[in-house]
Amino acid sequence: MTDEIKSPASPPAPQAPLQSEAVVLAEARRRSRRSFIGLGLAGLAGLGGWRWLLSRPDDAGIPHPLRKVLDANSRLSSAYFKETRLAPEFARSRAQTPRENGDVGLDDEVDLDAWRLRVQGYGTTKTQEFTLADVKALPKIEMTTELKCIEGWSVVVHWAGARLSDFLARYPLATRSGRPADPLNPPADLAPYVGMLTPDEQYYVGLDIHSALHPQTLLCYEMNGAPLTSAHGAPLRLVTPLKYGIKHLKRIGTIAFADTRPKDYWAELGYDWDAGH
Amino acid sequence: MKQLVEKHPLAIRWFHWVNFPVLSLMIWSGMWIYWANDVYRLGWGDHTLFKFFPQSFYAAFHVDHKLAQGMSWHFVLMWVFFLNGLLYVLYTVFSGEWRYLLPTRHSFREAILVTLHDLGLYKKPLPVRKFNGAQQIAYTSVILMGLGSLLTGLAIYKPTQFSWLTTLLGGYEFARILHFSLTIGYVLFFIVHIAQVVRAGWNNFRAMVAGFEIEEVDPTTHAIEAGPASLPAADASLSPH
Numbered sequence: 001m002t003d004e005i006k007s008p009a010s011p012p013a014p015q016a017p018l019q020s021e022a023v024v025l026a027e028a029r030r031r032s033r034r035s036f037i038g039l040g041l042a043g044l045a046g047l048g049g050w051r052w053l054l055s056r057p058d059d060a061g062i063p064h065p066l067r068k069v070l071d072a073n074s075r076l077s078s079a080y081f082k083e084t085r086l087a088p089e090f091a092r093s094r095a096q097t098p099r100e101n102g103d104v105g106l107d108d109e110v111d112l113d114a115w116r117l118r119v120q121g122y123g124t125t126k127t128q129e130f131t132l133a134d135v136k137a138l139p140k141i142e143m144t145t146e147l148k149c150i151e152g153w154s155v156v157v158h159w160a161g162a163r164l165s166d167f168l169a170r171y172p173l174a175t176r177s178g179r180p181a182d183p184l185n186p187p188a189d190l191a192p193y194v195g196m197l198t199p200d201e202q203y204y205v206g207l208d209i210h211s212a213l214h215p216q217t218l219l220c221y222e223m224n225g226a227p228l229t230s231a232h233g234a235p236l237r238l239v240t241p242l243k244y245g246i247k248h249l250k251r252i253g254t255i256a257f258a259d260t261r262p263k264d265y266w267a268e269l270g271y272d273w274d275a276g277h
Numbered sequence: 278m279k280q281l282v283e284k285h286p287l288a289i290r291w292f293h294w295v296n297f298p299v300l301s302l303m304i305w306s307g308m309w310i311y312w313a314n315d316v317y318r319l320g321w322g323d324h325t326l327f328k329f330f331p332q333s334f335y336a337a338f339h340v341d342h343k344l345a346q347g348m349s350w351h352f353v354l355m356w357v358f359f360l361n362g363l364l365y366v367l368y369t370v371f372s373g374e375w376r377y378l379l380p381t382r383h384s385f386r387e388a389i390l391v392t393l394h395d396l397g398l399y400k401k402p403l404p405v406r407k408f409n410g411a412q413q414i415a416y417t418s419v420i421l422m423g424l425g426s427l428l429t430g431l432a433i434y435k436p437t438q439f440s441w442l443t444t445l446l447g448g449y450e451f452a453r454i455l456h457f458s459l460t461i462g463y464v465l466f467f468i469v470h471i472a473q474v475v476r477a478g479w480n481n482f483r484a485m486v487a488g489f490e491i492e493e494v495d496p497t498t499h500a501i502e503a504g505p506a507s508l509p510a511a512d513a514s515l516s517p518h
Contacts, residue, residue: 018496021279028281028491035487039294046298062349069353080438087437088444146449148436151344152314154449242437270345272352277437 061270074274078208081276083183087216087241090144095158095224098147098245100231104265105198106251112235115199117219122191122257123176130171132235135219138162138170143216145241147248148277150266159239161220164194165213174209174257183213195262196238199253206262211242211276219252244275280494282501284407284484286372292365293485299357302350304460309347312340317457329457355430362423377407380417384410395476419466422459429456 019027059067116129141163148154168174168181175181176189186209194212197204211217220239221228228234233250240247246266256262267273285293308330317329335341369375387410393399403409408416432443432452446452474482484490493502 018278018280018494018499024279024281024491028487028489031281031489032483032487035483039486042294061345066349066353069356070349073352077435077438085438085440088440146436148449149314150348152310152453153316266345270349272348277435 060268070272070274074272074276077274077276078210081210083210083214087145090146090156092144092158094156095144096155097224098155098157098232099149101149101245102203102250103231105200105203105249106230106233107202108200110199110230110234110251115235117236117252118254119171119173120254120256121173122189127254128171128173132221135162135167135236136221138166141166141215141218143218143241145216145239147239147241147245150244150246150271150275158224159218159220160222160225161218161236161239163215164217164219164238165215167219168213181209181213183210183215186213191257191259193258193260193262195256195258196249196252197254197256198249198251201253203249203265204263205238205247205249206258206264206267206273207240207243207247208274211240214240214242216241242276244277246271247275278494278496279491281489282492282494283488284490285488286368286374287488288368288372289365289374290485290488292361292368295361296358296365299354299361300463303354303358304463306347306350306354307460308338308340309343310351311457312342312347313344317454352434355427358423359427362420362427366420378413378416380410380413384413387411388414395473415466415469419463422462422466426456426459429453429459432456 053063053065056063056065058064062070112132116131117135118127118129120127139162140160142158142160144156144158146154147157165181165183170180172178172180174191174194175187177187179187179189181187181190190209192209194207194209195204196207207217217238217240220233220237221235223229223232228237230251233248233252236252238247238249238252247264261273264273264275266275311329312335315329318325319327319329330340369378390399391403391409391411394401394403428442429446429452431439432446433449433456436443436449436452443449443452446455480490494500495502
């Protein structure tokens with residue numbers, strides 16, 4: 001029973017005289033009343049805050065304050081981001097065919113011969129066109145990484161293609177000055193954002209330039225050792241294991257650079273614009 | 278003689294009552310996220326005892342097709358959950374409250390006796406102490422579970438940026454299972470907690486709101502003679518001596 005002496009549940013110090021029970025009960029009532037009213041008011045305040053949050057103007061599918069916090073989260077994770085921090089790679093034998101989870105922007109049949117990659121130079125209205133052969137002429141990068149769906153499942157896939165950073169080093173369209181976009185030594189006039197669209201402009205994604213120039217961000221033309229099928233984005237798709245599958249735009253039509261966040265299909269429907277993981 | 282005896286400091290009462298709605302909303306928004314890939318079940322082979330969650334459950338509570346909203350709430354409230362938990366831990370460390378909360382080498386034996394007492398299999402009275410062994414284990418475990426939720430959550434929130442953490446926790450899929458299991462753990466904790474609070478009665482519950490209990494105190498020695506007449510095990514404890 002010695003524990004009780006040290007416990008905060010111990011009575012007043014022995015020298016203090018005990019209070020009469022009437023005083024004790026009156027004090028108990030007074031403190032109870034005050035505390036329960038306080039808790040009730042705090043509860044109401046919380047409920048009020050909750051309703052206030054829900055009543056805020058909608059910002060692309062979610063209340064504006066929530067959007068602000070998601071943006072702050074993505075600033076925090078981009079502060080932690082490093083070009084040298086790579087997504088884990090896996091044994092090629094683990095590669096599987098991913099689900100064809102999205103077909104927005106793929107409605108029309110693609111004419112592979114007529115297809116061109118259109119790239120609009122940063123700060124210009126000029127658009128340069130590239131063939132698949134131009135992309136394939138760049139060093140071929142193969143990697144076996146995990147494709148993560150924002151729904152919560154993931155699948156290991158073997159990809160092959162050209163680094164977007166190699167493309168933008170060879171064709172320096174991401175700077176106003178026309179200097180190559182070296183990710184480790186970014187020029188001052190490097191565009192902060194990249195936007196991509198399908199040829200029919202029905203699906204579109206935006207990327208921050210650091211993710212775009214990451215060594216694992218590919219202009220991809222092969223999946224699991226075979227050319228891309230139409231449902232997986234033939235002839236050229238974006239693959240970036242830094243981002244959820246929603247950013248892996250299939251059938252790239254146009255690439256453009258921007259000073260502000262380019263529009264993003266799923267971010268308009270309530271998802272985090274950054275969608276990095 | 279009945280006397281007011283201080284039990285829970287104001288700060289701990291605040292942390293407790295802030296955590297309750299925040300954790301509830303974390304669980305709720307977590308279900309909106311989980312729905313998009315609801316692959317877990319209890320069972321073996323082709324036998325499923327329970328699917329997380331039955332379609333009727335989703336339909337009854339409108340859980341479906343809320344992934345984007347679920348993520349937005351989850352990734353906002355995670356900060357409140359984290360900061361409230363961090364402040365609670367710091368408070369218990371610097372105020373010395375941790376002494377009543379951390380299990381001791383006696384706690385495990387005591388917890389078994391408390392459980393037997395609660396099941397009516399152990400009849401001897403349980404002497405009064407702030408938290409008994411079972412409570413110490415429960416309240417410390419739930420804090421460790423909170424830390425576990427933060428770490429597994431981070432591992433599945435940023436599995437590439439924190440790939441070292443994700444790998445440490447057994448990979449993305451396993452970390453997601455852990456994150457989900459911890460949530461089930463909170464629900465089980467909640468059920469037992471509510472049952473014990475109901476058993477313990479008004480005096481005990483009021484202490485978590487108003488901070489004090491009314492105890493029977495010996496007028497000469499000032500020692501607590503017994504808790505209130507209805508004091509059950511949830512609020513009492515065995516003396517380790």
